[in-house]
Amino acid sequence: MLRAAGIGLGDEVVVPAFGNVELAETATLVGAMPVFADIxxxxxCLDAxxxxxxxxxxxxAVVVVHRFGRPADLTSLHALGQRHGVLVLEQGESEAPYDExxxxxxxxxYLDAxxxxxxxxxxxDGHTYQNYVVRVPGNGRPDRDAFARALRAKGVDCRVPVKTPVxxxxxxxxxxxxxxxxxxADETLALPVDATLTKRDMQRIVSACNALGGLLQPAF
Known part of the structure; x- marks a missing residue:
C-alpha cells in the first residue's frame, strides 16, 4: 500500500513501536523512514x-494497527490525516467467526468480574478479545515476568504480548x-480466553492470578 501510494525515499511514515517490527521494516523497504509515535x-493503538x-x-503516511481485538480511534486519526494531508492506512487483525x-x-x-x-x-466498543491483556502492577518488567513464570508453573498458558518495543x-x-x-511493554500480559477453555480452566486462571495478586501493589 505504501508503494502504491507513491511513498518512498525522503518520506516519513508514522508507525507504532508497540508491536511487530514488520511495519518499520516495510517503511524502510520502500525507502521511507519509520517514525515512532506513542500509544x-x-x-x-496509536494515540492521535x-x-x-x-x-x-x-x-x-500513518499506519494504524488495531491491537488485541480493540479498534483504534480511527475517527480522530482520519481527521488528523485530513487536516495535514497525510495518508492514513490501517492494518487489521484476522477476523474470527461471530460465535467464537x-x-x-x-x-x-468472567475474568473482568x-x-x-x-x-x-x-x-x-467492538472489542473482540483476540487477546485478553491485563497489566501487572508493580515496579516494572521483573514484576510482570515473575508473575508470568508463577502462572505458567500453575498451568496457565500466558504470554508477554510485546517483549521489546521496536x-x-x-x-x-x-x-x-x-x-x-x-x-x-513492561506491564502487559496476555491471558487465555480461547473458545475451547472450560469453566474449570477459567476458574484455574482466576485462582492462580488472585493467589499472586496480594504480592503486588494495588492496580489503581
Missing part, C-alpha cells in the same frame, strides 16, 4: 495527539520518548 494506554506531535513536513468472538467475550466478562491484583482491559531494537533504535509504549 493510547487503553487501546494500545502523539501521532500529530511526531509529524514533520516529510510525513507522508461471542465465547471470547463471555470468558473475558473475578480477577484481583491485575488491571483488566477496558472493553470498549524503537528499542538495534536496527531501529531511536532517541524518542514513548512513555506509554515503554510502560505497556
Amino acid at each position: 493510547d494506554p487503553t487501546t494500545y 495527539s502523539a501521532v500529530e506531535a511526531a509529524m514533520t513536513p516529510r510525513t507522508a 468472538v461471542a465465547q471470547r467475550r463471555e470468558r473475558a466478562s 473475578k480477577l484481583r491484583g491485575v488491571r483488566t482491559p477496558d472493553g470498549g 524503537h528499542r531494537l538495534p536496527e531501529f533504535r531511536r532517541c524518542v520518548s514513548l512513555p506509554e509504549t515503554e510502560r505497556a
